[in-house]
Amino acid sequence: MGIQRWCRVFALGACTMALFLCLREPGTSAGVQEPSQFPPTSSTSSTTTTRQKGFTKLEVLPTLHETLQETHQPFLRSPVSLREKNFIIAGDSNDQRFFVILCRRLTGRFDPITYIEKVAVQKGDFNGSIMWPEAARTQFCHDRERNLTVMFFFHYGLFSLLPQPHWYLDFAKRRAETHYPLWRRKRWMAPSTDLAQFVWPDVIQQLLPKRPLILLLQSSMWDSMAVLESLVGTRVSQMKDSDLQRLAAAQLSEANLSQWSWLDRASSFLQSFQQGISAQNLSVQATLWRTNPNCPAEAQQGSVVINRLSGLFAEAVRGAMLKGGPWSQSCLVDWRKHLEIKSPKQCDHHHYTKEPWILAKEV
Ligand SMILES: *[C@@H]1O[C@H](CO)[C@@H](O)[C@H](O)[C@H]1NC(C)=O
Numbered sequence: 001m002g003i004q005r006w007c008r009v010f011a012l013g014a015c016t017m018a019l020f021l022c023l024r025e026p027g028t029s030a031g032v033q034e035p036s037q038f039p040p041t042s043s044t045s046s047t048t049t050t051r052q053k054g055f056t057k058l059e060v061l062p063t064l065h066e067t068l069q070e071t072h073q074p075f076l077r078s079p080v081s082l083r084e085k086n087f088i089i090a091g092d093s094n095d096q097r098f099f100v101i102l103c104r105r106l107t108g109r110f111d112p113i114t115y116i117e118k119v120a121v122q123k124g125d126f127n128g129s130i131m132w133p134e135a136a137r138t139q140f141c142h143d144r145e146r147n148l149t150v151m152f153f154f155h156y157g158l159f160s161l162l163p164q165p166h167w168y169l170d171f172a173k174r175r176a177e178t179h180y181p182l183w184r185r186k187r188w189m190a191p192s193t194d195l196a197q198f199v200w201p202d203v204i205q206q207l208l209p210k211r212p213l214i215l216l217l218q219s220s221m222w223d224s225m226a227v228l229e230s231l232v233g234t235r236v237s238q239m240k241d242s243d244l245q246r247l248a249a250a251q252l253s254e255a256n257l258s259q260w261s262w263l264d265r266a267s268s269f270l271q272s273f274q275q276g277i278s279a280q281n282l283s284v285q286a287t288l289w290r291t292n293p294n295c296p297a298e299a300q301q302g303s304v305v306i307n308r309l310s311g312l313f314a315e316a317v318r319g320a321m322l323k324g325g326p327w328s329q330s331c332l333v334d335w336r337k338h339l340e341i342k343s344p345k346q347c348d349h350h351h352y353t354k355e356p357w358i359l360a361k362e363v
Pocket residue numbers: 124125127128
């Protein structure tokens with residue numbers, strides 16, 4: 001089972017899922033390095049020296065299947081190298097965990113991350129200092145060998161876009177102090193479009209060397225958790241047995257996504273980021289969108305509703321990519337399609353444990 005095959009898994013006419021698979025170490029069944037094993041003990045560690053077709057495996061991003069070359073995605077026809085790039089990951093705490101794993105593997109160091117708690121933004125209406133609480137800090141790591149910087153931005157889901165539904169605001173208020181940024185001395189229920197268009201490009205411009213960007217975005221857990229809590233009226237951790245029955249009976253279908261304009265919100269989010277980036281004259285080499293597998297695994301953690309919604313969100317984006325429009329230039333990291341959660345041990349509530357980021361089913 002060579003890494004090459006792992007890096008060539010495709011579906012749906014859009015390139016799909018390779019980043020996570022490519023992180024697997026060849027020659028080991030688990031590919032999991034515990035933190036105590038960082039930094040690698042020898043300079044010949046496979047983390048940095050194994051090469052596939054001229055790329056170190058950690059450098060390879062999704063590629064398009066040969067039979068899809070007639071599609072209009074020329075920039076994705078060959079592997080996208082991470083060398084000399086800024087790789088921007090925007091998502092939730094799961095993406096933050098992935099960011100940490102990736103930074104450790106790229107650098108071979110246990111503690112390679114720089115945290116940004118406060119940034120002075122100079123964009124029009126968004127001037128002034130923005131301060132993030134610990135759970136939502138902006139952070140980055142430099143991989144000097146590849147001249148690569150990986151940066152992580154937290155965002156608050158697509159229901160943060162205006163108009164914010166009242167049930168989203170209830171959900172957000174429960175997390176105001178722990179997650180939302182302070183701006184002009186107030187908690188700001190920041191719409192992800194404002195962050196993507198005005199704040200993130202300015203932060204990238206200020207803090208990173210000018211290099212082509214690779215973007216990896218997603219929105220799932222803050223969307224599905226907000227819906228879940230709207231059904232029970234409390235934090236998921238405080239649900240009672242009667243709430244579980246209500247969740248099991250909840251009707252959720254594509255019609256709900258339309259009612260909430262979920263896909264339109266996702267398209268606006270994607271476009272906002274692209275607009276903000278081009279306004280800074282930065283170039284984007286690839287835009288990737290990640291789907292979500294089935295954590296949490298337990299009913300009392302809301303699995304019925306969250307996993308159903310993760311499936312609907314993934315279907316919506318797969319469909320949008322086939323139709324074109326704002327999605328035609330993006331590429332699907334369809335983690336959901338490639339990772340089947342078989343044991344609750346792969347989940348830590350709504351988080352994925354370390355192993356699923358690296359392991360996926362063999363093809
Ligand atoms: C920031 O924006 C506010 C409101 O638009 C404006 O009054 C203020 O002068 C601006 N400050 C700076 C430093 O640009």
